[in-house]
Amino acid sequence: MRADYVIIGAGSAGCVLANRLTEDPAVKVLLIEAGGRDWSPYIHVPAGFMKMLDHPTLTWGYHAEPDPGTAGRAILYPRGRVLGGSSSINGLIYVRGQPEDFDHWAQLGNRGWAWDDILPYFKKAENWEGGETEVRGRGGPLSTSKMDRPPLCAAVIEAGREIGLEYREDVNDLPPGAGDSIGWCQQTRGGRRRASTARTYLRPALRRPNLQVVVKAQVNRIVFDGRRAVAVEYERSGTVERADAEREVILSAGAVNSPHILQLSGIGAPEHLSRVGIPVHHALPGVGQNLQDHYIARISYPVTGMPTVNERSRGIALCSEIMRYLVTGKGMLTYSASLAAASVKVLEESATPDVQCSIAPGSFKDGQIGELDEFPGITAGAWQMRPLSRGYVEAKSNDPRAAPRRSRNMSAPKFCPGLIWRATRNSWIMRGRRVRPSITRPAPARWAVTRRLSSTISCASTASNGCGSSTPR
Numbered sequence: 001m002r003a004d005y006v007i008i009g010a011g012s013a014g015c016v017l018a019n020r021l022t023e024d025p026a027v028k029v030l031l032i033e034a035g036g037r038d039w040s041p042y043i044h045v046p047a048g049f050m051k052m053l054d055h056p057t058l059t060w061g062y063h064a065e066p067d068p069g070t071a072g073r074a075i076l077y078p079r080g081r082v083l084g085g086s087s088s089i090n091g092l093i094y095v096r097g098q099p100e101d102f103d104h105w106a107q108l109g110n111r112g113w114a115w116d117d118i119l120p121y122f123k124k125a126e127n128w129e130g131g132e133t134e135v136r137g138r139g140g141p142l143s144t145s146k147m148d149r150p151p152l153c154a155a156v157i158e159a160g161r162e163i164g165l166e167y168r169e170d171v172n173d174l175p176p177g178a179g180d181s182i183g184w185c186q187q188t189r190g191g192r193r194r195a196s197t198a199r200t201y202l203r204p205a206l207r208r209p210n211l212q213v214v215v216k217a218q219v220n221r222i223v224f225d226g227r228r229a230v231a232v233e234y235e236r237s238g239t240v241e242r243a244d245a246e247r248e249v250i251l252s253a254g255a256v257n258s259p260h261i262l263q264l265s266g267i268g269a270p271e272h273l274s275r276v277g278i279p280v281h282h283a284l285p286g287v288g289q290n291l292q293d294h295y296i297a298r299i300s301y302p303v304t305g306m307p308t309v310n311e312r313s314r315g316i317a318l319c320s321e322i323m324r325y326l327v328t329g330k331g332m333l334t335y336s337a338s339l340a341a342a343s344v345k346v347l348e349e350s351a352t353p354d355v356q357c358s359i360a361p362g363s364f365k366d367g368q369i370g371e372l373d374e375f376p377g378i379t380a381g382a383w384q385m386r387p388l389s390r391g392y393v394e395a396k397s398n399d400p401r402a403a404p405r406r407s408r409n410m411s412a413p414k415f416c417p418g419l420i421w422r423a424t425r426n427s428w429i430m431r432g433r434r435v436r437p438s439i440t441r442p443a444p445a446r447w448a449v450t451r452r453l454s455s456t457i458s459c460a461s462t463a464s465n466g467c468g469s470s471t472p473r
């Protein structure tokens, strides 16, 4: 096979690139994806995300290395393996981030990543159901929607206001210097369905004759002519094939697999490559280093007197939620991983909020993935927005089928389980002395949060090897 551009990985980035590049009919693009087509209903019904975190075919089934910082647990490390990549399995939360963080990236030398540079692309990408404003876009491919607003989360937002957090109606319209705030999350959802990049960018481009998509094809390595990438070698149905690139090979296989593919192609730290039997093509020790990730520490409480996802996902209540979803496109089946979120400053030295606390009107059984408690529950999670720990991705062998070793390095001195812990304690427990009574106060006697169920550090939601955005342009 031959094309002008060969793109490795049809995830968030790969689908956007395939769409934008094939806008020019003279350009031929080949998009190669290891996973299959996005036919599973779990992908398209938003609440299905919780059934996909450890899905045997829709994810890569990765776990992080056991780490003293996580009490030796090998924590699940979900990555999408399907058209749309992780945008087909993620928590659907549409959050752009703080303008100051983008400006900081630009100051570090990443020209073109300052907030003023990025904003036009955010606007160009999106189709915001709230309509166009100075900061929001309308008419772009990516549908972004307001969250359904259940009363339990409304009460938490009210409690946040009571303890002095500023309420923001649009959490993606953050003026520079914004302080502690709380508001409703927004979603990458169009109508009833998840707005993955497969649906929003790839599908419309599939009509173009200059785009070819190959699925269930795992790229083993990039082929070089000297220092120029000229082709890729991939395996499909047990046969190794080659695709030549006239112009460029584009590597968009995600934060874990992109460095892994580079290492399998002989690009990386010579000592590591030699150790695992890969001939060194180009010495580049930074490949696979500097992995940054967001851990979330979750705390769950039982709830009385208010509906939560737990009991509504069973029996007659579930039937009525399904009817509601089909008829109105609202209700529990449209929920994301969290519905409301507070941004708070925990470290004295931070100039802007450094921890996000998210709220979901449900709770998982302790230590179980995707299994909800039998009784009504609520979960608050906190994550460090600018993680300080640095992990790595490392090929374990020269076999492309062997999963790479991944560590988030939770025990590194700069990792802050301490910070997360302080955040959870400060924001939701110690402040929670106020939050919890105030959660119960706005809706007196109708419901109450009674005792703490569990607190766990659980799977990360995003990972990157440095600066990067999960938002397509």
Ligand SMILES: Cc1cc2nc3c(=O)[nH]c(=O)nc-3n(C[C@H](O)[C@H](O)[C@H](O)COP(=O)(O)OP(=O)(O)OC[C@H]3O[C@@H](n4cnc5c(N)ncnc54)[C@H](O)[C@@H]3O)c2cc1C
Pocket: 008, 009, 010, 011, 012, 013, 014, 032, 033, 034, 035, 053, 078, 079, 080, 081, 082, 083, 084, 085, 086, 087, 089, 090, 091, 092, 093, 094, 095, 217, 218, 219, 220, 252, 253, 254, 255, 257, 258, 261, 337, 460, 461, 462, 463, 469, 470, 471
């Ligand atoms: C569980 C979870 C929840 C998340 N929640 C949110 C959220 O709520 N909001 C948010 O903004 N972000 C969220 N994220 C993060 C966001 O989804 C990712 O940052 C983003 O999708 C990464 O895009 P990407 O293009 O870099 O990689 P991906 O979207 O992961 O795409 C990589 C693609 O490459 C393919 N691939 C990999 N190796 C090969 C190979 N050898 N050959 C061929 N193909 C290959 C993969 O199968 C995949 O399709 C979440 C992520 C996860 C995993």
